[in-house]
Amino acid sequence: MNNGTERQPFAFKDCTLAAIATGKRAQNLREMRDHLQHVDAGCIYYHFWGGRLRPQFDEPEFNNDFAAWCKHALRDDIVAERLSVVDPTGFDSLEDLRSEVIDILEERLYEREFIPWAKTEEQFSFIRSQIVVFGTQHSIDDPRELPGVFQDISASSIFYHFIDARRRTPDGKDDFSTWLGGLNGDYASLLARLADVDPYFVTLSELRDQLSGLFEEFFSHESTEGSN
Secondary structure, three states: OOOOOOOOOEEEEEEEEEEEEEEEEEOOHHHHHHHHOOOOHHHHHHHHHHHHHOHHHHOOOOOOHHHHHHHHOOOOHHHHHHHHOOOHHHOOOHHHHHHHHHHHHHHHHHHOOOOOOOOHHHOEEEEEEEEEEEEEEEEEOOHHHHHHHOOOOOHHHHHHHHHHHHHHOOOOOOHHHHHHHOOOOOOHHHHHHHHHOOOOOOOHHHHHHHHHHHHHHHHHHHHHHHHO
């Protein structure tokens, strides 16, 4: 591994999702579908990913707000289940994800003879998000520091560097992979394992443990090989 001074440090950042009301609401599946055709793509992002930054997400019943609303406000278990298994990481863009959700709603509308309505106080409010990013005091210079740093950074930092990065980078990579890919060293197997990590059906705490364990295993193995 090259330990030269040209190596750029990895500076950890933190974030929060600022929730911005759109004024659009839905009281049944038809209204939800109609609004989804036109709302800002930030709404799709917020209602699929924003829950991870809410404290109560440690034990989620549903991974996205659309499924939760259909279950609790409309009492439609069928469409709630269909929406709950949609994994946004499997779509190339938020527009593709939007289309999938609309297709699921249209399929359910076709199946139902009567469309249930939510109570007025239980309407679905479309929220769009704007990510707010700020710096932290944590940075590392050597990739071998990665296994030990996760105990010192917040869950929202994990969100920013591993989840949001895949949305904002042109090649859809997390920030750890981008950093490692720009360094001298054989990280091919590690990068492949990072690319296979699906952050959607786990909490941020579980994702933190998964990444920490992955880095620990890789660099422990590398250290053992280097001593032989």
